[in-house]
Amino acid sequence: xxxxxxxxxxxxxxxxxxxxxxxxxxxxxxxxxxxxxxxxxxxxxxxxxxxxxxxxxxxxxxxxxxxxxxxxxxxxxxxxxxxxxxxxxxxxxxxxxxxxxxxxxxxxxxxxxxxxxxxxxxxxxxxxxxxxxxxxxxxxxxxxxxxxxxxxxxxxxxxxxxxxxxxxxxxxxxxxxxxxxxxxxxxxxxxxxxxxxxxxxxxxxxxxxxxxxxxxxxxxxxxxxxxxxxxxxxxxxxxxxxxxxxxxxxxxxxxxxxxxxxxxxxxxxxxxxxxxxxxxxxxxxxxxxxxxxxxxxxxxxxxxxxxxxxxxxxxxxxxxxxxxxxxxxxxxxxxxxxxxxxxxxxxxxxxxxxxxxxxxxxxxxxxxxxxxxxxxxxxxxxxxxxxxxxxxxxxxxxxxxxxxxxxxxxxxxxxxxxxxxxxxxxxxxxxxxxxxxxxxxxxxxxxxxxxxxxxxxxxxxxxxxxxxxxxx
Numbered sequence: 001x002x003x004x005x006x007x008x009x010x011x012x013x014x015x016x017x018x019x020x021x022x023x024x025x026x027x028x029x030x031x032x033x034x035x036x037x038x039x040x041x042x043x044x045x046x047x048x049x050x051x052x053x054x055x056x057x058x059x060x061x062x063x064x065x066x067x068x069x070x071x072x073x074x075x076x077x078x079x080x081x082x083x084x085x086x087x088x089x090x091x092x093x094x095x096x097x098x099x100x101x102x103x104x105x106x107x108x109x110x111x112x113x114x115x116x117x118x119x120x121x122x123x124x125x126x127x128x129x130x131x132x133x134x135x136x137x138x139x140x141x142x143x144x145x146x147x148x149x150x151x152x153x154x155x156x157x158x159x160x161x162x163x164x165x166x167x168x169x170x171x172x173x174x175x176x177x178x179x180x181x182x183x184x185x186x187x188x189x190x191x192x193x194x195x196x197x198x199x200x201x202x203x204x205x206x207x208x209x210x211x212x213x214x215x216x217x218x219x220x221x222x223x224x225x226x227x228x229x230x231x232x233x234x235x236x237x238x239x240x241x242x243x244x245x246x247x248x249x250x251x252x253x254x255x256x257x258x259x260x261x262x263x264x265x266x267x268x269x270x271x272x273x274x275x276x277x278x279x280x281x282x283x284x285x286x287x288x289x290x291x292x293x294x295x296x297x298x299x300x301x302x303x304x305x306x307x308x309x310x311x312x313x314x315x316x317x318x319x320x321x322x323x324x325x326x327x328x329x330x331x332x333x334x335x336x337x338x339x340x341x342x343x344x345x346x347x348x349x350x351x352x353x354x355x356x357x358x359x360x361x362x363x364x365x366x367x368x369x370x371x372x373x374x375x376x377x378x379x380x381x382x383x384x385x386x387x388x389x390x391x392x393x394x395x396x397x398x399x400x401x402x403x404x405x406x407x408x409x410x411x412x413x414x415x416x417x418x419x420x421x422x423x424x425x426x427x428x429x430x431x432x433x434x435x436x437x438x439x440x441x442x443x444x445x446x447x448x449x450x451x452x453x454x455x456x457x458x459x460x461x462x463x464x465x466x467x468x469x470x471x472x
Contacts (some may be wrong), residue, residue, distance in 0.1 A: 002041040002467060003192075003386045006459060012040065019257065025229045026177060030152055033256060037157040041121070042159075048119040051089050053151060059129050060150040063136040075137060082133035091120050096407040097321035105164035121161040123320060125154050132168040134291060137303045141169040149175045156251035160456055162467055164283035167290070171258055178257030186289055188254030192449055194422070195247025197243045197451035198240050198468070200458045203419055209411065212403045223393035224398035228366075228387035229411065235369045237412050238446045239268065242281070261286075268365070271357040272349065273337045278364055284320070288313050303343065314412045321372070326380060330371045335391040337364060368383045 001008050016036045020029055042049045062082040066075050095114050100113035132153065135141045135353075144150045155173055159166050203210040213222075213230035222230065246263035267279035277285055293313050300308040318331020341349065349357060367387065376378035385391050404411075426440070 001040055003245070003252075004196055004455075004459065006456075009456075012036070017255075021180075029256075030149065030175070030442050032154065034148060034152045035191060037152070037155045037160065040157040041160060044120045044238040048122075050123075051119065051367075052155060053127055055085055055089060055126075055129055056080070056151050057147055058204070059133045060144065060147045063095055063150075064145070066133070066137050067143045079133060079137045083130060083465075086126055086129045086133070089119075090122055092116070093122060095319070095323045110122065124163050125160060126167055128154055128168070130291065131165075131287070135168045135172075140366060141172045144172075144175065148381060156253075156256075156258070158256070158258075159260060162242070163281075164246055164249060164260055165287050166258075166260055167286070174258050180255060180257045183309050184254050184257070188251045188256075190444075191251030191254065193251075193448045193452050193455075195244045195249075196455050199244035200455040201451070202414060203237050203240035203244055204458070205410065206233050206240060206414055209233050209403055209407055210237060212406070213399055221397065221399075222383060222386040222391045223400060224389045224391065224395050225399035226393055227383055228389060228395045229400055230371050231366050231383070231387065232415075233411065234373055234417060235268075235366045238369060238372075238468060239264070239418060240414075245467050266329045266418065266420050268362060269358070269420075270361050270365075271354055271363055272341055273334065273364060274283050274341055274360060277334070277338075284317070287319060288351045292316060296381060310338060314338070320443070322375075323403065324375045326371055326373075326375050326377065327348065330368060333368055 001012060003009075016032070019032045019036070023029070038049060038053075041052065045052075059082045062078050062085070066082075069075055071076070096337065097115050098111040103442065104111045104113070132150065136143045144153075149264050152165075153168060153171060154160075157385040210233045212231060213233065227333045243264040250260045250262070261283060262284050263281060265279040265282065267276050267346060270276035270279055292311055295310060296309045297305055298309065314335035315328065317333075317334075318327045318329070321327045321330070352360075367384070370387070371380060374383065389395075
């Protein structure tokens with residue numbers, strides 16, 4: 001089940017809202033939300049919901065033991081047990097075939113390990129289980145004595161499948177006491193509808209245009225302009241798709257009394273690769289910073305150690321996205337760019353005009369998404385060649401002209417939608433002190449209604465289109 005489906009919009013969500021708000025007690029609301037969250041996950045993973053529950057309960061027990069002992073060695077052993085338990089399913093399902101095939105290749109063996117079915121959301125909920133145990137170990141938060149609250153933290157459906165990655169210390173208090181005001185409900189619903197529109201009206205349409213290009217086929221067929229258009233469409237589709245899910249998750253969380261941190265901040269406005277990663281998938285960046293980079297020493301142990309720590313973080317970031325060498329290469333690509341920005345080109349970049357830095361960053365990010373897209377290295381190489389005019393399609397190809405003829409200015413409109421239009425409109429209708437005028441509120445409500453109805457209309461005519469990040 002996905003948020004952008006009629007089953008969710010007209011059956012699951014209304015039933016949950018009625019059951020959740022029919023009583024005010026936190027125990028009732030937690031119980032309802034937990035049951036519905038497990039039902040939500042069971043739609044996609046009717047068997048491996050038990051794996052998620054098992055890993056959660058083991059870490060709940062481990063965290064209680066960590067909190068209850070003062071012996072440093074025992075605490076570390078318990079932490080190691082919790083971490084290994086959290087990672088074991090992820091490594092088995094996501095990386096075992098990849099590791100086996102790598103070993104077979106190194107040994108020259110003519111064998112191929114079978115691909116394993118990857119449980120939906122396992123990369124996200126594994127990291128959340130880790131934050132629970134580690135936060136208790138660091139005494140950043142107290143453990144939950146009630147295992148159901150721990151399970152609710154892990155399985156809470158808004159952020160279960162594709163994030164944002166919610167650190168336990170950020171929601172520990174809300175698990176035991178929270179409320180939803182009418183303003184919270186409306187603002188949460190508003191955020192959800194905006195995310196729904198971004199997914200259905202922007203991300204899915206980008207995907208439709210992308211299918212009409214040669215992306216995913218033979219890169220040699222791409223012309224110079226065609227290769228850049230297809231790369232730009234994928235760049236926008238990925239942003240709209242993933243940020244739409246985050247918008248809907250944050251909105252739903254607010255409806256049910258949780259305050260999730262932002263996950264995107266208009267990343268394509270960045271003037272450096274460093275800034276891009278402060279704006280893109282911010283919850284993942286925060287996880288690797290707080291639970292990997294800083295524990296390794298961060299930048300406190302000299303330049304050499306900082307460069308090594310960055311290499312570890314970006315290797316893990318690449319592998320987290322998928323068990324394929326293109327993701328490893330993608331991580332190395334960003335590692336190299338960040339090291340160059342930080343240690344080699346800092347002064348030169350500071351003297352470069354801002355608009356040039358914005359353009360250069362956008363080009364580098366777009367190239368990065370080409371690496372990210374292709375698991376086939378030959379197709380990736382052909383597309384990269386086409387980006388510099390070395391493809392087999394010349395300057396303009398027939399597919400490019402067909403896409404431009406069919407969709408005319410839609411790619412440009414999509415590009416404009418990457419800008420902070422909502423913030424600009426709020427400023428336009430502002431009445432001072434950060435508020436919005438009555439006319440602005442009315443227009444906003446009308447616009448939200450139109451977005452919702454238009455999204456429903458498009459959903460009726462579209463084929464099933466899951467969120468891209470479900471496969472990571």
